[in-house]
Amino acid sequence: KAGVTQTPRYLIKTRGQQVTLSCSPISGHRSVSWYQQTPGQGLQFLFEYFSETQRNKGNFPGRFSGRQFSNSRSEMNVSTLELGDSALYLCASSLAQRGGRETQYFGPGTRLLVL
Amino acid sequence: AQSVAQPEDQVNVAEGNPLTVKCTYSVSGNPYLFWYVQYPNRGLQFLLKYITGDNLVKGSYGFEAEFNKSQTSFHLKKPSALVSDSALYFCAVRDDSNYQLIWGAGTKLIIKP
Numbered sequence: 001k002a003g004v005t006q007t008p009r010y011l012i013k014t015r016g017q018q019v020t021l022s023c024s025p026i027s028g029h030r031s032v033s034w035y036q037q038t039p040g041q042g043l044q045f046l047f048e049y050f051s052e053t054q055r056n057k058g059n060f061p062g063r064f065s066g067r068q069f070s071n072s073r074s075e076m077n078v079s080t081l082e083l084g085d086s087a088l089y090l091c092a093s094s095l096a097q098r099g100g101r102e103t104q105y106f107g108p109g110t111r112l113l114v115l
Numbered sequence: 116a117q118s119v120a121q122p123e124d125q126v127n128v129a130e131g132n133p134l135t136v137k138c139t140y141s142v143s144g145n146p147y148l149f150w151y152v153q154y155p156n157r158g159l160q161f162l163l164k165y166i167t168g169d170n171l172v173k174g175s176y177g178f179e180a181e182f183n184k185s186q187t188s189f190h191l192k193k194p195s196a197l198v199s200d201s202a203l204y205f206c207a208v209r210d211d212s213n214y215q216l217i218w219g220a221g222t223k224l225i226i227k228p
Binding site: 004035043044045055056058073086088090091092101103104105107108109 | 147149150151156157158159160162164166205214215216217219220221
């Protein structure tokens, strides 16, 4: 079974631009979560989508948004990029059975550099 | 407040020796605990988890972790370290009230030949 895929793997943008990252979950997984990883802040939860609905959201500004499609693929968008948005963005998928017991499986990440 | 702590930024172990990577947690509900490993330029890989049951959990690559409710700890262990175990290790806990994963800061494990 194919793992979680993320595109693109690397991205360079300039301040003020916007960016869209894509995540394809493992087949059959209905939940997709997004995380930001930086050396200073570690792993921080952005949001989780389940059945095309945002089920949970972390403490990030409104510039960070996402969506999920009917095939469970997800995109996240960052508008008006800032230098501090440079990070590794990780996507994780799970079966999303209620209760939070399931394992999340991570993609390789998209490394975003904002100049 | 809910939190996860990995008190050591880095752990150095000689190849063949036992290793321990420490994790303590604080959550309001039932703790569901996870360990993940991250190799350079890669995403996170699942190692093991504790949901309920036996306090000693066995996982991938020979790793195991011991859940200690009284000490609110979930330390990762391996009896004999390999150089290939060198990586960044993350402990995480999920509170069952919001299903959100709370991550530790990560511990860099260096295994020296």
